[in-house]
Amino acid sequence: MxxxxxxxxxxxxxxxxxxxxxxxxxxxxxxLTAIAGPNGAGKSTLLKAIxxxxxxxxxxxxxxxxxxDDFGYLPQAADIVRRFPIxxxxxxxxxxxxxxxxxxxFSRKDIERAREALAVVGLSGFERRHIGSLSSxxxxxxxxxxxxxxxxxxxxxxxPFTAIDQRTTRDLLDLVLRWNSEGRTVxxxxxxxxxxxxxxxxxxxxxxxxxxxxxxxxVMSPANLIKARAMAERWDDEAEECLPAGGEESESGxxxxxxxx
Ligand code: ADP
Ligand code: MG
Numbered sequence: 001m002x003x004x005x006x007x008x009x010x011x012x013x014x015x016x017x018x019x020x021x022x023x024x025x026x027x028x029x030x031x032l033t034a035i036a037g038p039n040g041a042g043k044s045t046l047l048k049a050i051x052x053x054x055x056x057x058x059x060x061x062x063x064x065x066x067x068x069d070d071f072g073y074l075p076q077a078a079d080i081v082r083r084f085p086i087x088x089x090x091x092x093x094x095x096x097x098x099x100x101x102x103x104x105x106f107s108r109k110d111i112e113r114a115r116e117a118l119a120v121v122g123l124s125g126f127e128r129r130h131i132g133s134l135s136s137x138x139x140x141x142x143x144x145x146x147x148x149x150x151x152x153x154x155x156x157x158x159x160p161f162t163a164i165d166q167r168t169t170r171d172l173l174d175l176v177l178r179w180n181s182e183g184r185t186v187x188x189x190x191x192x193x194x195x196x197x198x199x200x201x202x203x204x205x206x207x208x209x210x211x212x213x214x215x216x217x218x219v220m221s222p223a224n225l226i227k228a229r230a231m232a233e234r235w236d237d238e239a240e241e242c243l244p245a246g247g248e249e250s251e252s253g254x255x256x257x258x259x260x261x
Pocket of ligand 1: 014019037038039040041042043044045046
Protein backbone atom coordinates (compact mmCIF):
# COMPACT_ATOMS: atom_id res chain seq x y z
CA MET A 1 0.00 0.00 0.00
CA UNK A 2 1.28 3.48 -0.82
CA UNK A 3 1.63 6.27 1.73
CA UNK A 4 -1.29 8.69 1.71
CA UNK A 5 -0.39 10.97 4.63
CA UNK A 6 3.14 11.27 5.92
CA UNK A 7 4.15 12.91 9.21
CA UNK A 8 7.73 14.17 9.39
CA UNK A 9 8.99 15.00 12.87
CA UNK A 10 5.62 16.63 13.58
CA UNK A 11 5.25 18.87 16.64
CA UNK A 12 2.00 20.67 17.51
CA UNK A 13 1.81 23.25 20.30
CA UNK A 14 -0.76 25.40 22.09
CA UNK A 15 0.66 28.83 22.89
CA UNK A 16 4.13 27.27 22.71
CA UNK A 17 3.23 24.37 25.06
CA UNK A 18 3.89 21.23 23.01
CA UNK A 19 0.96 18.79 22.99
CA UNK A 20 2.45 16.37 20.44
CA UNK A 21 6.18 16.02 19.78
CA UNK A 22 8.35 14.69 16.99
CA UNK A 23 5.96 12.23 15.37
CA UNK A 24 7.18 10.53 12.20
CA UNK A 25 5.47 7.86 10.14
CA UNK A 26 2.76 7.41 7.57
CA UNK A 27 -0.80 6.29 7.00
CA UNK A 28 -1.10 4.03 3.97
CA UNK A 29 -3.88 4.58 1.42
CA UNK A 30 -6.85 2.45 2.43
CA UNK A 31 -5.50 1.71 5.92
CA LEU A 32 -7.60 1.44 9.08
CA THR A 33 -5.75 2.88 12.07
CA ALA A 34 -6.65 3.34 15.71
CA ILE A 35 -5.03 6.12 17.73
CA ALA A 36 -4.74 5.07 21.36
CA GLY A 37 -3.13 6.58 24.44
CA PRO A 38 -3.84 8.01 27.90
CA ASN A 39 -5.94 11.13 28.55
CA GLY A 40 -4.09 14.24 27.49
CA ALA A 41 -1.77 12.22 25.23
CA GLY A 42 -2.39 14.57 22.30
CA LYS A 43 -4.71 12.25 20.33
CA SER A 44 -7.27 14.95 19.49
CA THR A 45 -4.49 17.42 18.78
CA LEU A 46 -2.91 15.01 16.31
CA LEU A 47 -6.23 14.50 14.46
CA LYS A 48 -6.80 18.26 14.26
CA ALA A 49 -3.32 18.69 12.81
CA ILE A 50 -3.88 15.95 10.21
CA UNK A 51 -7.16 17.50 9.08
CA UNK A 52 -5.50 20.94 8.94
CA UNK A 53 -7.29 22.64 11.85
CA UNK A 54 -4.00 23.14 13.69
CA UNK A 55 -0.72 24.06 12.01
CA UNK A 56 2.49 22.23 12.86
CA UNK A 57 4.85 24.19 15.10
CA UNK A 58 7.64 21.95 13.83
CA UNK A 59 8.07 19.30 11.18
CA UNK A 60 5.46 18.75 8.49
CA UNK A 61 2.46 16.81 7.24
CA UNK A 62 2.59 15.68 3.64
CA UNK A 63 -0.94 15.09 2.36
CA UNK A 64 0.12 14.57 -1.24
CA UNK A 65 -2.69 15.50 -3.62
CA UNK A 66 -5.38 15.42 -0.90
CA UNK A 67 -7.37 18.62 -0.38
CA UNK A 68 -9.51 19.76 2.55
CA ASP A 69 -12.60 18.30 0.81
CA ASP A 70 -11.06 14.84 0.89
CA PHE A 71 -11.22 14.79 4.69
CA GLY A 72 -14.30 13.90 6.70
CA TYR A 73 -13.72 14.80 10.35
CA LEU A 74 -15.86 13.96 13.37
CA PRO A 75 -14.70 15.94 16.42
CA GLN A 76 -14.91 14.63 19.98
CA ALA A 77 -18.49 14.97 21.29
CA ALA A 78 -17.43 17.50 23.96
CA ASP A 79 -16.37 19.91 21.18
CA ILE A 80 -19.72 19.85 19.36
CA VAL A 81 -22.41 22.35 20.32
CA ARG A 82 -25.86 20.79 20.17
CA ARG A 83 -27.97 23.72 21.35
CA PHE A 84 -27.82 25.19 17.87
CA PRO A 85 -31.41 25.26 16.52
CA ILE A 86 -31.01 23.03 13.49
CA UNK A 87 -32.92 19.99 12.28
CA UNK A 88 -31.59 16.48 11.67
CA UNK A 89 -32.10 16.92 7.90
CA UNK A 90 -30.17 20.21 7.80
CA UNK A 91 -27.33 18.75 9.89
CA UNK A 92 -26.95 15.88 7.44
CA UNK A 93 -27.17 18.22 4.43
CA UNK A 94 -24.10 20.06 5.72
CA UNK A 95 -22.22 17.00 4.49
CA UNK A 96 -23.10 18.06 0.94
CA UNK A 97 -22.09 21.73 1.31
CA UNK A 98 -19.33 21.41 -1.27
CA UNK A 99 -22.03 20.56 -3.89
CA UNK A 100 -24.34 23.41 -2.87
CA UNK A 101 -25.01 26.35 -5.20
CA UNK A 102 -24.00 29.95 -4.48
CA UNK A 103 -27.13 30.50 -2.41
CA UNK A 104 -26.79 27.26 -0.49
CA UNK A 105 -29.40 25.38 -2.50
CA PHE A 106 -29.00 21.61 -2.80
CA SER A 107 -29.85 19.41 -5.75
CA ARG A 108 -32.69 16.90 -5.65
CA LYS A 109 -30.01 14.20 -5.85
CA ASP A 110 -28.26 15.42 -2.68
CA ILE A 111 -31.56 15.62 -0.81
CA GLU A 112 -32.30 12.04 -1.88
CA ARG A 113 -28.81 10.96 -0.75
CA ALA A 114 -29.38 12.60 2.64
CA ARG A 115 -32.59 10.63 3.01
CA GLU A 116 -30.74 7.42 2.13
CA ALA A 117 -27.93 8.25 4.57
CA LEU A 118 -30.46 8.68 7.39
CA ALA A 119 -31.99 5.33 6.46
CA VAL A 120 -28.55 3.66 6.59
CA VAL A 121 -27.99 4.90 10.16
CA GLY A 122 -31.52 3.86 11.16
CA LEU A 123 -33.03 7.35 11.49
CA SER A 124 -35.65 7.46 8.75
CA GLY A 125 -38.48 9.73 9.86
CA PHE A 126 -36.22 11.86 12.10
CA GLU A 127 -35.67 14.54 9.43
CA ARG A 128 -37.63 17.31 11.16
CA ARG A 129 -36.40 16.62 14.68
CA HIS A 130 -34.30 19.31 16.38
CA ILE A 131 -30.81 17.90 17.09
CA GLY A 132 -31.08 19.03 20.72
CA SER A 133 -33.92 16.54 21.25
CA LEU A 134 -31.88 13.46 20.30
CA SER A 135 -30.11 11.00 22.59
CA SER A 136 -26.32 11.01 22.29
CA UNK A 137 -26.50 7.74 20.31
CA UNK A 138 -29.05 9.18 17.89
CA UNK A 139 -27.01 12.35 17.47
CA UNK A 140 -23.90 10.31 16.69
CA UNK A 141 -25.94 8.44 14.05
CA UNK A 142 -26.84 11.83 12.50
CA UNK A 143 -23.16 12.81 12.37
CA UNK A 144 -22.31 9.49 10.71
CA UNK A 145 -25.09 10.13 8.15
CA UNK A 146 -23.44 13.47 7.44
CA UNK A 147 -20.08 11.72 6.91
CA UNK A 148 -21.82 9.26 4.56
CA UNK A 149 -23.13 12.14 2.49
CA UNK A 150 -19.75 13.82 2.46
CA UNK A 151 -18.24 10.78 0.76
CA UNK A 152 -14.68 11.65 1.88
CA UNK A 153 -11.58 9.65 0.97
CA UNK A 154 -10.09 10.04 4.44
CA UNK A 155 -12.27 9.76 7.54
CA UNK A 156 -11.05 10.93 10.94
CA UNK A 157 -13.10 10.04 14.00
CA UNK A 158 -12.36 11.32 17.51
CA UNK A 159 -13.71 8.91 20.15
CA PRO A 160 -16.83 8.17 18.08
CA PHE A 161 -18.19 5.59 20.52
CA THR A 162 -17.56 7.26 23.88
CA ALA A 163 -20.80 7.49 25.91
CA ILE A 164 -22.74 5.81 23.09
CA ASP A 165 -25.03 2.81 23.69
CA GLN A 166 -23.84 -0.65 22.60
CA ARG A 167 -26.32 -1.10 19.77
CA THR A 168 -25.35 2.24 18.20
CA THR A 169 -21.67 1.44 18.69
CA ARG A 170 -22.11 -1.86 16.84
CA ASP A 171 -24.04 -0.26 13.98
CA LEU A 172 -21.61 2.64 13.56
CA LEU A 173 -18.56 0.39 13.87
CA ASP A 174 -20.01 -1.68 10.99
CA LEU A 175 -20.24 1.51 8.97
CA VAL A 176 -16.59 2.33 9.73
CA LEU A 177 -15.55 -1.13 8.53
CA ARG A 178 -17.67 -0.71 5.41
CA TRP A 179 -16.01 2.63 4.65
CA ASN A 180 -12.64 0.97 4.94
CA SER A 181 -13.70 -1.97 2.71
CA GLU A 182 -14.67 0.64 0.09
CA GLY A 183 -11.02 1.74 0.08
CA ARG A 184 -11.34 4.79 2.30
CA THR A 185 -8.56 5.54 4.77
CA VAL A 186 -9.91 5.64 8.32
CA UNK A 187 -8.15 6.98 11.43
CA UNK A 188 -10.07 6.75 14.72
CA UNK A 189 -9.17 7.76 18.26
CA UNK A 190 -10.48 4.95 20.47
CA UNK A 191 -10.29 4.07 24.14
CA UNK A 192 -11.71 0.53 24.01
CA UNK A 193 -8.64 -1.67 23.56
CA UNK A 194 -10.71 -4.80 22.86
CA UNK A 195 -12.38 -2.99 19.97
CA UNK A 196 -9.01 -1.79 18.70
CA UNK A 197 -7.58 -5.31 18.79
CA UNK A 198 -10.65 -6.86 17.17
CA UNK A 199 -11.25 -4.38 14.35
CA UNK A 200 -8.27 -2.10 13.68
CA UNK A 201 -5.26 -3.68 11.90
CA UNK A 202 -2.98 -0.67 12.59
CA UNK A 203 -2.47 1.32 15.78
CA UNK A 204 -0.64 4.53 16.63
CA UNK A 205 0.04 4.55 20.38
CA UNK A 206 0.64 8.09 21.58
CA UNK A 207 1.80 9.62 24.85
CA UNK A 208 2.64 13.10 23.52
CA UNK A 209 5.52 11.34 21.82
CA UNK A 210 5.11 8.24 19.73
CA UNK A 211 5.23 5.09 21.83
CA UNK A 212 4.73 2.76 18.88
CA UNK A 213 3.05 2.76 15.44
CA UNK A 214 2.42 -0.27 13.26
CA UNK A 215 0.50 -3.54 13.38
CA UNK A 216 -1.95 -3.53 16.27
CA UNK A 217 -0.81 -6.87 17.66
CA UNK A 218 2.76 -5.54 17.97
CA VAL A 219 1.87 -2.03 19.13
CA MET A 220 -0.67 -2.97 21.82
CA SER A 221 1.75 -5.16 23.74
CA PRO A 222 1.69 -5.07 27.56
CA ALA A 223 5.17 -3.52 27.53
CA ASN A 224 4.11 -0.66 25.24
CA LEU A 225 0.94 0.01 27.24
CA ILE A 226 2.98 0.19 30.46
CA LYS A 227 5.42 2.53 28.74
CA ALA A 228 2.57 4.83 27.61
CA ARG A 229 1.14 4.91 31.13
CA ALA A 230 4.56 5.71 32.63
CA MET A 231 5.05 8.54 30.14
CA ALA A 232 1.63 9.96 31.11
CA GLU A 233 2.53 9.85 34.81
CA ARG A 234 5.77 11.65 34.10
CA TRP A 235 4.06 14.57 32.33
CA ASP A 236 1.64 14.88 35.27
CA ASP A 237 4.62 15.14 37.62
CA GLU A 238 6.33 17.68 35.40
CA ALA A 239 3.23 19.77 34.75
CA GLU A 240 4.43 22.61 37.03
CA GLU A 241 7.69 22.97 35.15
CA CYS A 242 5.87 23.53 31.86
CA LEU A 243 4.17 26.70 33.13
CA PRO A 244 5.92 29.91 32.08
CA ALA A 245 7.79 31.82 34.81
CA GLY A 246 5.51 34.32 36.59
CA GLY A 247 2.43 32.58 35.22
CA GLU A 248 1.49 35.63 33.15
CA GLU A 249 0.57 33.37 30.26
CA SER A 250 -2.49 31.85 31.91
CA GLU A 251 -4.94 29.54 30.16
CA SER A 252 -7.55 32.29 30.15
CA GLY A 253 -7.14 33.07 26.48
CA UNK A 254 -7.42 29.46 25.47
CA UNK A 255 -10.37 27.21 24.78
CA UNK A 256 -11.86 25.88 28.00
CA UNK A 257 -11.00 22.23 28.49
CA UNK A 258 -13.47 19.56 29.53
CA UNK A 259 -12.40 17.79 32.73
CA UNK A 260 -10.54 14.51 32.14
CA UNK A 261 -12.71 11.38 32.11
P1 ADP B 1 -6.20 13.66 24.17
O1 ADP B 1 -7.17 13.84 23.03
O2 ADP B 1 -5.21 12.57 23.95
O3 ADP B 1 -6.90 13.50 25.50
P2 ADP B 1 -5.55 16.45 23.65
O4 ADP B 1 -5.00 16.46 22.27
O5 ADP B 1 -6.96 16.89 23.82
O6 ADP B 1 -5.32 14.99 24.28
O7 ADP B 1 -4.66 17.36 24.58
C1 ADP B 1 -3.24 17.23 24.66
C2 ADP B 1 -2.71 18.31 25.59
O8 ADP B 1 -2.95 19.59 25.00
C3 ADP B 1 -3.37 18.35 26.95
O9 ADP B 1 -2.42 18.72 27.91
C4 ADP B 1 -4.41 19.42 26.81
O10 ADP B 1 -4.72 20.01 28.04
C5 ADP B 1 -3.73 20.39 25.86
N1 ADP B 1 -4.72 21.10 25.03
C6 ADP B 1 -5.63 20.53 24.21
N2 ADP B 1 -6.38 21.47 23.59
C7 ADP B 1 -5.94 22.65 24.03
C8 ADP B 1 -6.29 24.01 23.76
N3 ADP B 1 -7.26 24.33 22.89
N4 ADP B 1 -5.60 24.98 24.41
C9 ADP B 1 -4.61 24.65 25.26
N5 ADP B 1 -4.22 23.42 25.56
C10 ADP B 1 -4.87 22.42 24.96
MG1 MG C 1 -9.20 13.79 22.91
